[in-house]
Amino acid sequence: MLTRKQMVLVKVESTYGQDSTPDGSDRIYVAEMEVTPYEGDRQALNRLREQLGAQPERNVAPYVTANITVGLAGSGTVGTPPAFDALLRACGMSVTESTSDVLYQPVQGQWESCTIYYRQDGQVQKITGAMGTPDFDVTSGQDPTIQFQMTGLYNKPEVSSPVTISELTQADEIPVNAENTSIQVHGHAACTESLSLSLGNTVNHRNLINCEKVRITDRESTGSLNIEAPAITTKDYFTAVESHSGHTTGPVTLTHGKTPGNIVELAGTAVQLSNITYQDSDGVVHYQLDTRWLPGAGGAPELTLKFT
Template identity: 35%
Template sequence: MSLLWRRKVLLAKLETTYGTDATPTGGDAILATDVRLSPMQGQDLDRNLDTPHGGPTGTIPVDLHRTISFKVELAGSGTAGTAPRWGRLLRACGCAETVTAATSVVYNRVYSNLESVTLHLNIGGTLYAMVGVRGTAAFDVSASGIPYIEFEFTALYVAPADVAVPTADFTGIPDPLAASDANTPTFTIDETALVMRSFKLTLANRVEAQFLIGEEEVLLDGHENTVEARVRAVALATFNPFTMAATQAKVPVEIEHGKTAGNIVNIAAPNAQMQRPEGLEDGQGRKEWPLRLVPLPTTATAADQWTMTLT
């Protein structure tokens, strides 16, 4: 019997105990696209034996783990103050989730008590279970496109198994809005509204799988947050990224997408340092700046390089 590639179900559930399968069910289904799985990563130790035949003597697979990447549409839960299904995935990327009932859900970076998820990916009746899952993410909002969160995860290895494709329950997951002038009402750098073609906040967590005797864990060891935006160039008297870069200016960056309560996403980096503009682009006959900024904490101990607020 053929195993169909397009018959995919991805489930995700927070783990109570790190590395112990949280047994997600159909109600934990994630609507994902562009799923890419590397099912058996690791190393092969060459035995390198001296033998009469002088040929290969076999290898031993070690440090087995699994990686997966996919995209999720960037939209709220549909109800203000209710976390979206993909919130648990951000929590596995070193983020805290703060819920204010009937009002808002806020995500920001944290450095301790890091959480993890279990992922179950079933493709055509083969289950690829992943435990101890942690990773990184990026938020991508481009004009005339669907806004996405791009996830990349590393997981401890679990042997694949023949398991029937589960029934996925996507109840309550709202449709996304395309990024447009009407649907994305706010984009500013240093409180200056700019015409924006694309925006991307990349968390760039450093993800490392550790395999020791007595402990195997996927670690998040630092990060390299960046904001990239391609914007319409304006008079330097209005907005001067060159002077900002030369003077190491730290400026606020904000983008808001969505129009109705329960589906409004606001991403803010209050203290982002402008980097050197290294090029110019032709945007349909108009000069555009590819800008890059590095979100910094407002104080040495703050975890406020960026926040994402859903209302």
């Protein structure tokens, strides 16, 4: 098989763990892909014997993991979800579509799952019941990405038939720079080198008597910011970081893109800057800030991802 001949199809499941049979219209553009096709808990079959050597082992709970990296971009059409919609929803996020935008936000339960078809040069592995967690990376001078770390039920790879590929409604990602990207950190237009954010879902594969499934059991959204250090009279980030007598939260809003249909906004209303260190960047002092994305007022979601 040839490494370069790969394709990924993803579709939300109507019933957990039942193949939703994604087709060519469910393809996503993938920048990087790493699949471990047969993971699981292994147990040795121990036997007393006169011979030295290894004991055989069994995989007592097989599953599959897939790290899927896509460009963070809109569909290209206002009000139409991006091609990776199913992955966002299988990471514990709800979707609300309107004529002006598509909004995703983490929810507290009733999470959806997806089926992933990983096609590789004439064979396909069908990963059912998949759930995961996304990591966002927005770094100056690079294309913004989301890496989906997915876990799903094991199905043995099989020979695949050709699939008819539909033209995707999906815009290309655009580079992160001063022209395309803006950010506000606690009310300050920080000169920012990078933002990273992990939704932080805890994802577990459970293989019990009469029950096998992947579940999201917890969530803790954290990340980091790397910004040019402003004069303390311009913005006092040390006051924002201090927590020895109570913690401070504030909004963080990143907007990327200028063209309708390919504008992305990642925002949180109650983000704590939890740590600060000095860094050098081209001879300029930078702050490396750890972030904790807390639920907003009245239990509002800790973050929103909006495509306009």
